[in-house]
Amino acid sequence: MIAALAFYLFAAVLIASAVMVVTSRNPVHSVLFLILTFFNAAALFLLAGAEFLAMILVIVYVGAVAVLFLFVVMMLDIDFAALREGFQRYAPIGGVVGAILLLELLLVFGTWQFASDAAGFRLNPAPAGVDNTRALGRIMYTDFVWLFQLSGLILLVAMIGAIVLTLRGKTSTKRQDIGRQIARSGSVNLRQPALGAGLGEIGIERPPVDAPAEPKKLAHADHGHGGHH
Amino acid sequence: MEGFLATPVGHLALTVAQAMALLVPLLIGVAYLTWAERKVLAAMQLRKGPNVVGPFGLLQPFADAIKMLMKETIIPAGASRVLFIMAPMITFMLAMLAWAVIPVNDGWAIADINVGILYLFAISSLGVYGIIIAGWASNSKYAFLGALRSAAQMVSYEVSMGFVIVTVLLCVGSLNLTEIVRAQADMWFIIPLFPMFVIMFISALAETNRAPFDLPEGESELVAGFFVEYSSMSFALFFLGEYANMILMSALITILFLGGWYAPFDIAPFTWIPGPMWFVFKICFCLFVFIWVRATFPRYRYDQLMRLGWKVFLPFSLVWLVLTAAALKLFGWLPAA
Numbered sequence: 145m146i147a148a149l150a151f152y153l154f155a156a157v158l159i160a161s162a163v164m165v166v167t168s169r170n171p172v173h174s175v176l177f178l179i180l181t182f183f184n185a186a187a188l189f190l191l192a193g194a195e196f197l198a199m200i201l202v203i204v205y206v207g208a209v210a211v212l213f214l215f216v217v218m219m220l221d222i223d224f225a226a227l228r229e230g231f232q233r234y235a236p237i238g239g240v241v242g243a244i245l246l247l248e249l250l251l252v253f254g255t256w257q258f259a260s261d262a263a264g265f266r267l268n269p270a271p272a273g274v275d276n277t278r279a280l281g282r283i284m285y286t287d288f289v290w291l292f293q294l295s296g297l298i299l300l301v302a303m304i305g306a307i308v309l310t311l312r313g314k315t316s317t318k319r320q321d322i323g324r325q326i327a328r329s330g331s332v333n334l335r336q337p338a339l340g341a342g343l344g345e346i347g348i349e350r351p352p353v354d355a356p357a358e359p360k361k362l363a364h365a366d367h368g369h370g371g372h373h
Numbered sequence: 374m375e376g377f378l379a380t381p382v383g384h385l386a387l388t389v390a391q392a393m394a395l396l397v398p399l400l401i402g403v404a405y406l407t408w409a410e411r412k413v414l415a416a417m418q419l420r421k422g423p424n425v426v427g428p429f430g431l432l433q434p435f436a437d438a439i440k441m442l443m444k445e446t447i448i449p450a451g452a453s454r455v456l457f458i459m460a461p462m463i464t465f466m467l468a469m470l471a472w473a474v475i476p477v478n479d480g481w482a483i484a485d486i487n488v489g490i491l492y493l494f495a496i497s498s499l500g501v502y503g504i505i506i507a508g509w510a511s512n513s514k515y516a517f518l519g520a521l522r523s524a525a526q527m528v529s530y531e532v533s534m535g536f537v538i539v540t541v542l543l544c545v546g547s548l549n550l551t552e553i554v555r556a557q558a559d560m561w562f563i564i565p566l567f568p569m570f571v572i573m574f575i576s577a578l579a580e581t582n583r584a585p586f587d588l589p590e591g592e593s594e595l596v597a598g599f600f601v602e603y604s605s606m607s608f609a610l611f612f613l614g615e616y617a618n619m620i621l622m623s624a625l626i627t628i629l630f631l632g633g634w635y636a637p638f639d640i641a642p643f644t645w646i647p648g649p650m651w652f653v654f655k656i657c658f659c660l661f662v663f664i665w666v667r668a669t670f671p672r673y674r675y676d677q678l679m680r681l682g683w684k685v686f687l688p689f690s691l692v693w694l695v696l697t698a699a700a701l702k703l704f705g706w707l708p709a710a
Contacts (some may be wrong), residue, residue, distance in 0.1 A: 146381070172509060176456075179502070196548075199491035207498030208528055211505070215524045218509050218517075275487050277548055320676070 151191050158184035175214045182206045196277040391483045395472055403616045404434035410664050417668040444605035449512060452602065456510035461603065461610035464503030468617035471496040475624050476551045478634045478648040489550035490538060493625060494531075497580060500618060501527040504582075504599050507611070511602035519598025522588045522675065529682035530579040536690035537573045540566060540697050541629050546708030554633030556708070561632035568693055570630045572686050574662070577622040579682070581615065584667035588675055623659035624652075631655045 161184065164177040182205045189198035274282075284292050377383040408423060408430065415422030423430030448457055474489040476482040486492060501524055508520020542548060544566070545556040556562075563570045579586040588598075600611045627633060632655075634648030673681070701707045 176506075195486065195488045196491070199488050199495050202495040203491065203498055207495060207501075207531065211501055211524055211528055214505055215521065218505070219521070277488060322677075322680075 147191060151188065154184045154187040154191070158188070171217045171220070172214070175210065175217050178213075179206055179210050182210065194276055196280055388483065392473070395475075395477075395483060396469060399469070399472060399617065399620065400613075402620060403613050404438070406616045406620065406660060407437070407612070408434050409660070410667075413661065413664045414668050417665070438609065441605055441609040446605045446607055447602075449602050451512035453510040453512070456506050457602075458607065460503050460507035460510055461600075461607045461614070463506065464500065464614035465610040465617070467496055467499050467503065468614040468621060471621050472624075474550055475621075476554060476628070476633065477652050479551065479555070481649070482551060485549065485551055488548045490542065490548050490553065493550070493621075494535065494538060497618075497621070497625075498527075498531050500580070503611075503614065507603070508599040511599075513602050515596045515601045516599050519588075519601070523582060523599060526579055526582075526586065526588065526678060526682075529679060530576040530686070533572055533682065533686035533690045534576040534580065536687075536694050537569045537576070538629070540569050540690070540694050543694070543697055543701060544706075544708070550628055554628055554635070557632040558635060561630060561635070561637075563630040563632075566630065566693075566697070569690065570626070572690055573626055573629065574659075575681075576686065577626060578663065578666060579678070581618045581622055581663075583619065583663055585670040585673050586678055587672060588678060619660060619663055620656060623656040623663070626659050627652060627655040631659075 158181055161177045161180040165174050165181060168174045168177060182201060186198040186201045186206075189195070189201060378387055411433075412422040412430070414420075423433040426432040426436045448454060471493055473484045474482055474486055474492050476485065476489075482489075504523040504527075505520045508516045508518075508523070511517070541553065541562055544562060545553045547553065547556075578584075582588075600608060603611060634652045636643035636646065636648075636651055
């Protein structure tokens, strides 16, 4: 009863916020609604008993991907008038694309049927006595380890590609080489002063304590202000 | 009584009571952490710190809270009102939310869930939203720059923190926080995984935007960074959230590396002190080091901060993860699945 109520609540909020993602005027609000959508999807995973997937969804999508997304969208200087300008012109093309997609979806769902053993899996997704984190791990790292590694490799290639495309070898930038700085000697010295001793007693950075202060006093005698009090 | 607790209403009442039993001491702890920070910093800088309100200045946090409540909440004219008000609430709420899974003693967690450590990691990775939203909604350049810095910084250090957590998980074989602490009954993970402990501690400093990584609010460049436009209670919520996050990170370090509620030695004088007390002692120790670091180190430059996160911590924690996995496999120490 409570689970069903929670399901309908999360599902309703999910659909409402997903609609808000595409209809909201401000792109930053769109991203924030997208985050709300992710959250509700995670809650639905939790209700389905897939707590590992729920947490990974929050960590990866909400905690990392959406942050970077928000980061970029906030920095964009978007002219809302210019965005809406071509709406009339592009509406027919958009309509055609949308209709094709809808048709495809209808075709897919029209011939949809459950696999013969799906009902059994649905009732008992993980073997008895194994939590779903462990069950997922077994499937991904034992049964499908090569596919899993391959998908990781594809992502790596994509990342290297992005870096290669955007990295320009700048010759004008100055770089800090921390190792060289630390290894440098001569101009900067490291000293270990005695604990509790004043600077005067150690004899660094100041003239000795017994140096006469007389001439300095005379030089500043005619000043009406200053920090030598 | 037993019958009442079995009903849904009774269950709800029990959960609320448990949450209160955890959150009220936590909030008092947050209040006194601000006091302790000022006292410790003062002692380290040969000053006295708060010493006027109450004995040893013990009532200072409450005086500050009353002052904050009395001030006017100012919402800047160009600000996005809803988000501006929401941001400090998000920060504070997330800092409280994470405590649901923290085991203070064996079996003393409000929600002892299977994926406790992932939950904690998820909540701590959400902390950045309060800051980004605050920076954007303020419609101020300083606040926005602070928010951008914070987003980049927190995402960078989360990566190495994730590897640290995975390393610990390899040694435990469970995502449950109680199990993680139980695995340290014989030896705290700080001993075999000391380098990971250091990385975790420094990443925790960066995650909570504490000195020397307090660039999001670097007052020398950004006035006060992301919360420059906030005043009165909305500012206080940020402040409380930051300190509650410090306590949370200390609790996480305690659970992962310092053996949670276990006494350092399983012999007489140590075992007389109950587990929750040890847990609190360890958190206090971590917090003291947080403050000590603030009193000692100058602020990092931004490029150095990024270099440390991506070029030092990430490769190091990755290599250490592989080494740990190899050692566990080689010596047959892998926890039984």
